[in-house]
Structure formats: C-alpha cells, structure tokens
Amino acid sequence: MSQVILPVLIVFTLFVLISAFFMVKQQTAAVVERFGKFVGVRNSGLQFKIPLIDKIAGRINLKIQQLDVVVETKTKDDVFVRLKISVQFQVVKDQVYDAFYKLENPGDQITSYVFDVVRAEVPKMKLDDVFERKDDIAIAVKRELNEAMSNYGFDIIKTLVTDIDPDLQVKAAMNRINAAEREKVAAEFEAEADRIKIVAKARAEAESKRLQGQGIADQRREIARGLEESVDVLNNVGINSQEASALIVVTQHYDTLQSMGEQTNSNLILMPNSPQAGSNMLNDMITSFVASNQIGEQMKKENEAKGIINKKNRDSQED
Known part of the structure; x- marks a missing residue:
C-alpha cells in the first residue's frame, strides 16, 4: 500500500510546486484572486502564487490597441454618410484593477461613446464640411472618450x-x-487662350496695315518727287508744265500696258483701247488744261471786278 501512496504523493507535490509558479508575458498584467477576492496584479516575468488557494483570474493586455467603429449618420444637408472611426487606446498600468473589474466589455463601451459623439457632431455639418473638418470630429470623439474611459483605467x-x-x-x-x-475651368482657359490669339492677330494685322499704309505713303511721296523732277527736266527743254504733266501721264499709261502684257496668266481686259488712245489722251489732257486755265483766268477777272465794285460801295456809304 505504501508503495502506491508514495508515488502519488511525489506526483502531487511536484504538481503543487509547479502550479505555484507562472509566467507573465511582456506588456501583460495578470490579475490574481484568492478564494474569489482580488489579491494583486502580477507584471511580466516569473511570478509566484499559493497553490490551490490563489488563481489567475485573467490577463490584461497593456499594449496599444485599436478599435474600428463604423457609424452611419445624416449630415445637415440630409445626406447619409458612413464614417469609420479608429480609436487607439491603452490600459493604464496603474489602473489594471479598474480596467479588469469595472468593465465587462470595454470595446462595446468605446463603441457606444463613439456613436454618441459622431451622431451629435456630424448632423451639425454639411457634407463638404464633414470632409474638411474631420479632424474636429476626431478631436471631439477623443475628448469625450478620455473623460468617460479614464474612470475605467483606459487611456x-x-x-x-x-x-x-x-x-x-x-x-x-x-x-x-x-x-x-473642371470642364468649366478648362473652357475658361481655352476661351482666354482664344482671346489672346485673337488680340495678338488683330494687333499684328493693325501693325501690318500701319506699315502698309506707311509704305504706300512713302511710295506716293517718292512718286510725287519723281514727277516733280520730271516736270523740271521737261521745262528745261521748252515743254511747259501742262504738256509735261500730260506727257508723264501718257508715259505711265504705256508703262502700265507693258507691265500688263508681261503677265502671261493675267485675265485683265482693258476696254476700250486702240493705237490712237495715247495721242487722244494727250490731246484731251492738253485741251482740258487749257480750258481750265481759261476758266480760272475768267473767274479771277470776275472776282477782281466784284472786289472793285464792293470797295466803291463801301466808300460811298462812308461818305
């Protein structure tokens, strides 16, 4: 009989000795109870408890944990929106007792507070404000959770x-x-680009017209100078100004006909035209010059006569 009891005692003793020691992992706390009553908190490392009297009631994770809460609510402009709130929390090392005994499920407690704060803040904002002021929502949730969860040992x-x-x-x-x-902005930029092109083109055309007019004016000025020199040369050889002008016009007429004849692809037809056209033009111009001179002399004489009569009338009225 003693041979059976002795091995049993040895096994029981070993079991008791082994159960008296336990390991607690890093960033973990073990809650020890004695006959159902809280005894103390054991931190990381090799720990001792009274066998068969003390027991480990539970272990608390001291690491930073994250809880994701999805809340559906309505904004001020009646738009339903879902917000995902990520809460990072940690058990305070000195308040393991509160965290273990005061809350059955801390995750549910945190979720309830998050729902309460979000559904109180978001309905005050329009949808665009929710996107712009999401940090304000996060700060409000953190402030409310800190006030509530600090009493339960959570930070x-x-x-x-x-x-x-x-x-x-x-x-x-x-x-x-x-x-x-974005299409509106693109259209505005395209319209501005078109406006710049039109303005630049108008300025270029205006500058071109200005330069073209200046060139024509310079050309006519040089032509007038050339005509003046030509008339002076003809006057030196005994040709009066009227005949010289007529001769120059006729010469230009023939020059024009010659330049037109050099253009092989020209479709211009000058009507009427004949070999006598040049001489006829010369005679007609001389005749018109003579007639205009005669008319001018006659008008000059009439004006002088009228001036004499008007002077006599003024003198008689003065007397």
Whole structure:
C-alpha cells in the first residue's frame, strides 16, 4: 500500500510546486484572486502564487490597441454618410484593477461613446464640411472618450477619422459636379487662350496695315518727287508744265500696258483701247488744261471786278 501512496504523493507535490509558479508575458498584467477576492496584479516575468488557494483570474493586455467603429449618420444637408472611426487606446498600468473589474466589455463601451459623439457632431455639418473638418470630429470623439474611459483605467491615445463614405448616388453626383467644374475651368482657359490669339492677330494685322499704309505713303511721296523732277527736266527743254504733266501721264499709261502684257496668266481686259488712245489722251489732257486755265483766268477777272465794285460801295456809304 505504501508503495502506491508514495508515488502519488511525489506526483502531487511536484504538481503543487509547479502550479505555484507562472509566467507573465511582456506588456501583460495578470490579475490574481484568492478564494474569489482580488489579491494583486502580477507584471511580466516569473511570478509566484499559493497553490490551490490563489488563481489567475485573467490577463490584461497593456499594449496599444485599436478599435474600428463604423457609424452611419445624416449630415445637415440630409445626406447619409458612413464614417469609420479608429480609436487607439491603452490600459493604464496603474489602473489594471479598474480596467479588469469595472468593465465587462470595454470595446462595446468605446463603441457606444463613439456613436454618441459622431451622431451629435456630424448632423451639425454639411457634407463638404464633414470632409474638411474631420479632424474636429476626431478631436471631439477623443475628448469625450478620455473623460468617460479614464474612470475605467483606459487611456485614449488617438482617434482618427479614417474613412468617409457617402451614399453611392451622392458620390456619383459629387463626381459629376467636380467634372463639370473642371470642364468649366478648362473652357475658361481655352476661351482666354482664344482671346489672346485673337488680340495678338488683330494687333499684328493693325501693325501690318500701319506699315502698309506707311509704305504706300512713302511710295506716293517718292512718286510725287519723281514727277516733280520730271516736270523740271521737261521745262528745261521748252515743254511747259501742262504738256509735261500730260506727257508723264501718257508715259505711265504705256508703262502700265507693258507691265500688263508681261503677265502671261493675267485675265485683265482693258476696254476700250486702240493705237490712237495715247495721242487722244494727250490731246484731251492738253485741251482740258487749257480750258481750265481759261476758266480760272475768267473767274479771277470776275472776282477782281466784284472786289472793285464792293470797295466803291463801301466808300460811298462812308461818305
């Protein structure tokens, strides 16, 4: 009988000794209870407890954890939107007792507060403001969670609004608005480019016309000088100014006919035209010059006579 009891005692003793020691991992805390009552918190390393009396009630993770909460709510302009809030939290090392005993499920508690804050803040904003002020939403969530969860041994490290997802129809409408706005800007730039081209072309044409007019004026000025010199030369050989002018016109007439004849592809027809045209033109011009001189002399005499009569009338009225 003793041979059976002795091995059992040895095994039991070894079991008791082994169960008296336990390991706690890094960034973990173990909660020890004695007959159901809290005894203490054991940190990382090799730890001791009274066998069969103390037990490990649970282990608490001291690492930074993240909880993603998706909240669906409505904005001020009646658009339903889903926000993904990422909450990074950590158990305070000195408050493991509160974190373990005061909350059954801290994740549900954090989720409830996130829902409450988001559904209180977002309905005050329009959809565009939700995108622009997402940091304000994250700050409001963090502030509310810190006030609530600090009593339970949790520290809220950071809150982030990681996703804003409006309804599919709303996103399609926003994309159309954005596309229309970009097309409007593109059209404005294209119109401005066309305006610049038109203005530049108009300025170039104006400059071309100005230079062309200046060239014509210079050409006519040189022609007039040439005619003046030609008349002076003809006067030196005994040809008066009228005959010289007529001769120059006739010469230009023949020069024009010659230049027209040199153009092989020209379709211009000068009518009427005959071999006597030059002499007829010369005679007609001389005749017109003579007639104009006679008319001018007659008008001059009449004006002088009228001036004499008017002077006599003024003298008689004065007397």
